[in-house]
Every structure is written in structure tokens, then in C-alpha cells.
């Protein structure tokens with residue numbers, strides 16, 4: 001696997017979803033009612049809240065989001081230490097130094113021994129939670145590299161300490177689906193919010209222009 005040129009984000013699906021965004025208030029309210037039942041959501045429903053601009057409807061959207069957040073997580077704020085394990089990426093977000101065409105950066109993925117050493121440092125600093133961050137390409141092991149890193153992090157005990165929760169910042173794709181996490185030693189919490197936009201959108205965000213929703 002070429003760690004720099006392998007891209008797996010399905011941008012046509014993203015743009016199709018954006019193009020089909022509805023402005024129908026009844027459809028939005030139906031989706032919000034389902035969201036309040038805490039059963040998760042799937043891409044076809046996302047188009048229902050991507051184009052909301054009516055202030056009242058926006059208020060209902062924010063209230064539903066607050067309900068989901070408070071019910072699942074309660075009124076608490078959780079801090080975690082970022083742990084960057086790799087800067088290999090096939091994407092071109094101009095705001096990010098990891099972008100593929102940035103030749104000034106030496107590409108590197110930590111070995112599992114190095115990941116373990118970083119974890120010991122975090123534990124020494126008193127951390128209990130970490131956010132594993134990597135670019136959107138992986139070394140020759142492919143996505144298994146991320147799973148190995150999660151195993152390594154959970155496997156480190158140091159002094160009286162350990163990392164009790166690993167959040168993982170990776171894009172959703174067939175290769176990173178929950179099925180892959182099923183065999184991991186401990187399923188981490190997935191944090192993939194910033195990886196949902198396509199390349200033109202990300203480029204324009206970084207350049208301070210309006211985000212385009214046309215195809216790549």
C-alpha cells in the first residue's frame with residue numbers, strides 16, 4: 001500500500017447527500033424525533049438537517065442535540081490528551097501540514113514501541129484519556145495499524161497508571177467500520193467529526209472562501 005496516494009473517502013456520497021438536503025420542516029422534525037430516541041443516525045437522514053436555516057427549526061435542532069448529548073454523556077466536560085501516531089495522508093486540506101503535497105514534512109508512523117513510550121509519558125503527566133490521531137493513510141499494515149496502536153495504548157501500565165479510554169480520530173469508511181473494531185482488544189470511542197467534508201470544501205475552508213458543494 002502506498003501510504004501517500006491511497007484515498008478512501010467516498011466524496012460523491014458526501015456531495016450527493018449535500019445536494020439532496022431538504023428544507024421540508026416536517027421531514028426535519030420527523031428525523032429529530034427519531035434522533036431523540038438515541039438509536040443513532042445514518043447518512044440518508046443527515047440530509048434532513050444539513051440545510052436548516054429557519055430560526056425556530058434551528059432551535060429544535062439544537063435542543064435535540066442537547067438532549068442527545070446530555071442523555072448519553074450527562075453534564076460533564078471530558079479532556080483528553082492527543083496522541084499523534086502518524087502523519088501519512090492522501091488528502092489535500094490546505095490548512096493541514098499533513099496534506100499529501102506538503103513535501104516539507106518527513107512522513108513517519110510511530111512504531112508500536114514508540115507509541116508505548118509516548119503513552120508512558122502521558123501517564124507520567126497524569127492523563128487517563130487520549131485521542132489517537134493519524135492522517136488518512138496508514139503504513140503497510142493498512143488500517144490494522146490503528147487497531148494495533150489501540151491495543152498498544154491499552155496494554156501499557158506504568159507506575160500506578162494506565163490509559164482508561166482511547167478516542168480515535170479516523171474517517172468512517174468500509175475499512176474503518178465498526179466491524180473492524182469488533183476484534184480489537186477494546187473498542188475505542190470514535191471521534192471522526194472533522195473528517196466528513198470533501199476536498200474542495202476543505203480547501204475553501206482553509207482559504208477563507210465559501211465552501212463549495214460541487215463534485216471534486
Ligand code: SF4
Nearest residue numbers: 089091093096099135
Ligand atoms: S486534516 Fe486530516 S484529512 Fe486533511 S490533510 Fe490533514 S490529516 Fe489529512
